[in-house]
Amino acid sequence: MVDAVLDALASLDGLRGAEAGEFTRRAFESGRIDLTEAEGLADLIEAETQSQRRAALALAEGGLRTQVARWQERVLALSADAERAIDYDEADERVDPALRTAADELAAELGSWLEQPRVERLKEGVRVVVAGPPNAGKSSLLNAIAGEERAIVTAAPGTTRDHIEVPLALGGVPVLLTDTAGLRESEDEVEAIGVARAARLIEAADVLVWLGEPDQVPEHPRAILVHAKADLPEREVAPVGSLAVSSANGTGIGELLVAVEQAARTVLPHEDVIALNRRQARHIEEAAEALGHVGSTSDLLLIAEDLRQARSAFDRLTGRAGVEELLDALFSRFCLGK
Numbered sequence: 299m300v301d302a303v304l305d306a307l308a309s310l311d312g313l314r315g316a317e318a319g320e321f322t323r324r325a326f327e328s329g330r331i332d333l334t335e336a337e338g339l340a341d342l343i344e345a346e347t348q349s350q351r352r353a354a355l356a357l358a359e360g361g362l363r364t365q366v367a368r369w370q371e372r373v374l375a376l377s378a379d380a381e382r383a384i385d386y387d388e389a390d391e392r393v394d395p396a397l398r399t400a401a402d403e404l405a406a407e408l409g410s411w412l413e414q415p416r417v418e419r420l421k422e423g424v425r426v427v428v429a430g431p432p433n434a435g436k437s438s439l440l441n442a443i444a445g446e447e448r449a450i451v452t453a454a455p456g457t458t459r460d461h462i463e464v465p466l467a468l469g470g471v472p473v474l475l476t477d478t479a480g481l482r483e484s485e486d487e488v489e490a491i492g493v494a495r496a497a498r499l500i501e502a503a504d505v506l507v508w509l510g511e512p513d514q515v516p517e518h519p520r521a522i523l524v525h526a527k528a529d530l531p532e533r534e535v536a537p538v539g540s541l542a543v544s545s546a547n548g549t550g551i552g553e554l555l556v557a558v559e560q561a562a563r564t565v566l567p568h569e570d571v572i573a574l575n576r577r578q579a580r581h582i583e584e585a586a587e588a589l590g591h592v593g594s595t596s597d598l599l600l601i602a603e604d605l606r607q608a609r610s611a612f613d614r615l616t617g618r619a620g621v622e623e624l625l626d627a628l629f630s631r632f633c634l635g636k
């Protein structure tokens with residue numbers, strides 16, 4: 299029915315279906331939204347969790363655009379100062395220290411934005427890695443959490459040779475739960491590869507769920523110690539600081555998930571901070587670098603060029619050129635008639 303209506307409409311002169319992204323593209327081309335807002339809209343469509351949606355919305359609603367506009371304004375003011383000094387103070391091209399300070403301050407501010415967690419964590423999920431010696435109960439734990447037979451469980455140690463990933467949302471936090479091969483030396487070549495991979499996965503993990511002895515836990519900033527198979531009589535007492543968990547009867551799984559969620563939350567972008575994607579971060583980094591140069595030269599022409607580069611990085615970030623704005627800012631600072 300819908301198809302029939304669409305076909306009928308398409309047969310009319312001058313009518314056709316909109317292409318993917320066409321409305322957003324038009325909005326961008328007409329200048330109603332900038333590139334960061336367009337990115338936010340794209341993220342919004344793909345968002346699967348509450349936190350992804352919130353971050354996408356902040357971007358789509360111009361959170362970064364407004365921020366970049368403020369940065370751009372500050373650089374434009376500095377550019378105007380530098381250009382004016384070049385034009386009018388040819389005999390005395392000393393650089394106003396205030397200009398350097400302002401450039402340094404802005405570079406530092408951009409630097410602190412770059413240190414914030416990136417939006418990729420929200421999109422790809424926080425990496426939670428389950429690790430420990432062979433037969434510790436890692437795969438069983440993963441299955442118990444995932445609620446289905448995702449990983450192969452056997453009584454023979456060394457069954458999990460590759461890693462298995464289960465995407466989950468814990469209280470709105472996207473998590474990528476990963477099972478690893480047991481950490482031990484192996485004669486079996488295939489298993490040895492899995493073990494090496496496990497070591498790399500632990501290193502790259504945002505959160506480590508450790509099923510081994512507490513004193514064997516690999517160095518990690520966010521490790522959760524789990525005392526697995528807590529249903530077995532000989533494992534009744536969990537060491538201090540370890541969470542007693544049984545995949546067989548479900549004991550402790552809920553507490554473990556709360557602990558994982560809490561740890562995962564700490565590596566996610568803060569809710570009231572705009573989370574940058576790789577592209578945005580790259581351009582902010584370019585701007586910060588250019589601004590960082592300002593303090594290291596006393597040549598006004600070079601400074602003007604650094605500032606120009608910072609501006610053009612911001613323009614790439616928002617997807618538009620900003621020459622007109624520069625002229626406006628420059629001339630608005632002149633006295634009337636000059």
Ligand SMILES: Nc1nc2c(ncn2[C@@H]2O[C@H](COP(=O)(O)OP(=O)(O)O)[C@@H](O)[C@H]2O)c(=O)[nH]1
Nearest residue numbers: 433434435436437438451452453527544545546
């Ligand atoms: N009683 C009991 N046995 C478990 C539990 N978790 C795993 N096992 C058993 O321990 C063995 C190894 O489990 P597995 O999940 O494959 O360990 P992995 O090598 O660390 O992945 C299997 O025989 C499991 O059935 C548990 O919570 N309670």
Ligand SMILES: [Mg+2]
Nearest residue numbers: 436437457458
């Ligand atoms: Mg396993």
